[in-house]
Amino acid sequence: MAPGDRQAFGTIAEALGVAQDGQTIAVAPGVYPENLVVERSVAIVAEQGPGTVRCAGPAGVTVVAPARLHGLVLTGATDGAALLRVLGGTAEVSECEFLAGRIDLEGEAAARITGCRISSAPMVGLHLTGSSRGVLESSVITAIDGTGVVISDSAQLAMADSQIRSTRGSGLRVRGRGRAQAEECEISRTGRSGVLVEDAGSVIMRGCRIERAGTEGLRILGSSPITESSVPDAEATGVVLNDCVIEKAVGDGILAGSGEIRLSDCRVEGTGRSGLVAAGDSALTLENCVLDRLAGTGVVARDKAQLQFVDGAVRRSGGNGFFLSGASGARLSEVRVEKATFSAVCAGDSATIDVVDLSVLETPEHGLHLKGKANGRVRAGLVRGAGLCGVQTEGDAELDLSGTEVDRCAVGIALAARAKATVEKAVVGESERSAVQIGPGATATLREVRVRRAGTAGIVLEKDARGTVDDCQIEGAGGSGLVVWTGARPVVTGLTVRDTTKNGIFVGDGAAGTYENCDISASGFPALHVGKKATPKVSGCRIHDTEADLSQDEDAAPDFAEITISNVEASTIPATAVRKRVGARAEKAVRASAGPSESELGVDITPGEEPEESLDELREKLTGLIGLEQVKADVSAMVKLMQMVRRRQEAGLAAPPLNRHLVFAGNPGTGKTTVARLYGGLLARLGVLEKGHLVEADRGALVGSYVGHTAPKTEAVFRKALGGVLFLDEAYSLSPPGQSNDFGQEAIVTLMKLMEDHRDEIVVIVAGYSNEMTSFLNSNPGLGSRFSRTLQFVDYSSEELVEIVELQARHHQYEITPATRAALVTYFDAHPRNTGFGNGRVSRQLFQLMTERQAARLADLDLAVASAEELQRIEPADLPPHSI
The missing domain is CATH 2.160.20.10 (Single-stranded right-handed beta-helix, Pectin lyase-like)
Known part of the structure; x- marks a missing residue:
């Protein structure tokens, strides 16, 4: 047929009027503004291929008998009429396009829609009602001003390799006892839910993608119970998704308010809110599913919802990994929660959670958090890297935990007031607290x-x-x-x-x-x-x-x-x-x-051995120290005084009042510890001290970390030094400026009392920088009077520093040449002598560096023939070019 052709019918309606069952009406290219009713088993085909025939009747095409439509463009429906209504029989629709109108399947009608495009419909793209059945294959439904596909009553639709996209409403809506089955389909850019299931509807999806839904990716307000059939998918009911992806939903990935839902091998990613929300009396089962990159909580269960999650993961959630409230319940088995923003698993109210082999990795809050009257049962698993507690209960929560490892958390397991808990066969390792x-x-x-x-x-x-x-x-x-x-x-x-x-x-x-x-x-x-x-x-x-x-x-x-x-x-x-x-x-x-x-107080102090040298040997060691002339004179004078006191006592005469405690002031590396050790040995040999050993301590050894800890720590250190010398380095750190309530003040007070109580059993030497030591002695009334004198340890001269280098060289069998010695003097003259100058430490470090540079200088020589003199000799070239 073709309009104006005397050899053909002028309209499609005319051809339909005479066509017999089984015949084909070949339509020539053109526009046919007519309403069509197909009442016989015929085929209407675009003669020259898809897109060449446009049917533009205001009432569209109505099919009441088995028919086939191929290659047609249907448009022009008005007053809400469908472009294609299938009321009876089975319609075969292929490679057709439907513009600004929908397809309706009603009653007991059936239709197979293949390779078609439905676009710009005002309310719905494809609507199935009654007990109709439809098949949608390799087709596209797009730019719909309402919902893409609506399945109502007990209608059924099987979709394969098709797309529903760019709808203002939901992509696919199933209500009543309707049923949708979809394989390898895509639903994207919907204004509302990607898939909406209501009443007792069923949705079976396999290998599908739901992307960029305006609200939830999948929303279930009610559904049929899940049933299986011996014929694959023939009569299966419920909401079942297998190998599907729900991605970038503006709202929740999945929101279930009622019904039974099963997901296997699915992914929910990039949601604007939670990954999955189970509410009402819904029952969800997830197997081998992954929820990832979620702006909100990974999985939420509330009200009376029940959740079973097996062999899956929740990663990078913006809230909790799992959150349960109300009277909800969850069974988690072989589930992994990684990098939750809040707690990995949190249950409150009267929720119950049963966990087997849970793995929690890296959460800034709790690994497992039970509160309210929640009840948790945990069997096996790992909680690692929780910023607060690996496992915590609050309120009246109850916990039964067994076979679980809690590792590297701030607190391992914390059971709050009123909690009832059993913890068995658990390992808690490397907790911060x-x-x-x-x-x-x-x-x-x-x-x-x-x-x-x-x-x-x-x-x-x-x-x-x-x-x-x-x-x-x-x-x-x-x-x-x-x-x-x-x-x-x-x-x-x-x-x-x-x-x-x-x-x-x-x-x-x-x-x-x-x-x-x-x-x-x-x-x-x-x-x-x-x-x-x-x-x-x-x-x-x-x-x-x-x-x-x-x-x-x-x-x-x-x-x-x-x-x-x-x-x-x-x-x-x-x-x-x-x-x-x-x-x-x-x-x-x-x-x-x-x-x-x-x-008992955790003081890390190791006393020195009792000196074995004689009095003369110790005096010789003191005299042999490089530099420190005034210090050596002061110590010698005090030793002589002690020696005189000892003789007076032996003669039965009263001893003069003595205060043997000293202040050593000066920069580091000036021999303060060495002099203190020799002083103790000298007093021991004179019989003034019982042992003369040296105990070194600093602020950390005396000051506790909480109220009531400092005094016992200080007493313990002091008692360790009884019979010898307590050498307190950087003593001024006990009285930091501007901190009147610092625990160091308690250490000072305790130390003063002990020095008074044991004045004849110990020597206390406090040491540090000169100016700071003056402030220290003034920090407490009476502190300065506890010390008889201050010995100033002045910085070494350049000549003395060179002597120390030479001493090191002799000890290690090296030779400092005259030229090298002169270079050393020049080197030390140029070295800055600011506060904190290292003195002898600088000399020792310099010597070590010189030996390293000598080794580098000689590295290219044939060492097999090098003389012993060459291996020993330190040359001026071995000095570093800059200060160390």
Whole structure:
């Protein structure tokens, strides 16, 4: 047929009027402004190919019998009419284009739409109602002023290799008992949800992409239960996505308010809000899915929603990795959470979470956070790199954790007040602060928990905490191993504590509990500390390989029984409570009973050995020091005075009042420590001091990190130096300018009292820069009077510095030539002598550098024939060109 052709029909309608079933109407190119009703099984085909025939009737084309349309362009529908209505039979529509109008499938009609394009429709692109069935293949629905595809009632649509894009509404909407099946399809740039499922609708998608949805990528307000069929996808219902991608949704990736949803091998990426939100009574199952680059929380479950997530990951979420609230629940198995902005997994209200093999990596807050009345069960897994706590509970939350590793978190496991928790077979390693912290009033059971290298305490029970610690192990804690605060009363059995910086077990003021069959070794402080009015019962325990076994405060009332002690330097546990003692030293036990030792307080000080030289040998060493003429004269004068005092005492005469404490003022490297050590040895040989050993300390050795810590630390250092010399370097750091409440003031006050109480048992030497030492002595009334004199250690002259270099050379079998010596003098003359000049240290560093430069100079020579003189000789060329 062709318009105006006498050999053909003038209109398509005329041809339809005479066509018989099975015939084909070939339409010549042109525009046909007519409404068509197809009531016979015929085919309407664009004779010269797709796009050459335009049907522009205001009522479009209505198909009521099996028919085939091919290559047509349908347009011109008005008053909301469809461009194509399929009311009965099966319509085969191929390579057609629908402009500014929709396709309707109604009743029991069926249609197969292949290679078509539907665009610019005012409300919907493709609409299926009733019990109609449709197939959409290799087609595009685009620029729709409403929804791309709507499936209502019990209609069904199968989509394959098709696109729905640029809609003002949703891309695909399924409601009633409608059903959509899509394979290898793309839904993109929708104004609202990419896919919207309501009522009892079903959506089965495989290999599809939902991209740039204006709100949610996939929104489920209701759905049919998920059912399977022996015929693949034939009658499957529910919302099921396999191997799909939901990307760059403006809102949530997936929002489920009701219904049952299953996702497998899917990805949700780049969402503007959360990756997945399960609300209402929805039930979601995710298998091998990944949620990544999310602006909000990765997975949210609220209300009564239930979530199961297996073998998947949540990465780079802008909020929590998982967040549960209301009465929701989640089961996570083999799930990985990486780089969440908040906590990796957080559950509140009365939510429940069951976790197996969870991996949490790098979160600035908590790895697992339970609050409110949440209930968590964790079996196996890893939490690493949490900026706050690896695992934390708050409120009335309950936790059952087993077989989990918590590694490199600020705090390993923190159980807040009122919490109830069981932690079994867990490993907590390298926490920045405490490894396990049981909050005030909390009840916890720790069983077979291993703590490795905690930054502070290993396990802490705060005020009034309860619970059991059974067969646990603490190793390498930066504080005490087990800390039990006021009112706490744990039952501790089979605990092993070793290599702690502070106490093995610290029982605070007013605390109690039972401690049976524990093993404590290599503690920096005494193995056990018992605070005021504390009443712990300790039985069957073994304490070994440590300096002291016990320190206790006044009014402490520990109950000891059957204690085994071996290789303990200072033992004060009552003999009646000791089952076996191996290697204990009674003398040190008595001395330690006077108070906490330096090891109890973590002071890292190693005393020197008692001098073996005679008095004359020590005097010769002092005289032989390079430079320091005035210092040597002052020390010699004081030694002579002490010698005279000693003789007066031997003659039965009264000794004159003495103050042996000194101030050493000067720049570094001027021999202050060396002179202090010789001074102590000299006084020991004169019988003025018991041992004469030197104990070096600084601010860090005296000043504590919290209130009440400084005085005991200072006492411990002082006691270590009794009978010898306490050399306090950079003493002015105890009184920093403008910090009147600094703990250093407490150290000064404590030190002053100890110097008075032990005036005949010790020499205290404070050292530092000259100006700063003057300020230090003025920082406390009475401090200056504690020191008899100030010895000024002046900088070495250039000649003296050269002598030190020559001394180093002789010691290491090198030769300084006359020319080199002259060059050294010039070198040191040019060296700046500002504050902090290194003096002897500069000479030693220079000598080392010269040997390195000599080695480089001789590297190209044939060393096999080089003479010994050449290998020993330091030339002027070996001096560095610039100051070191």
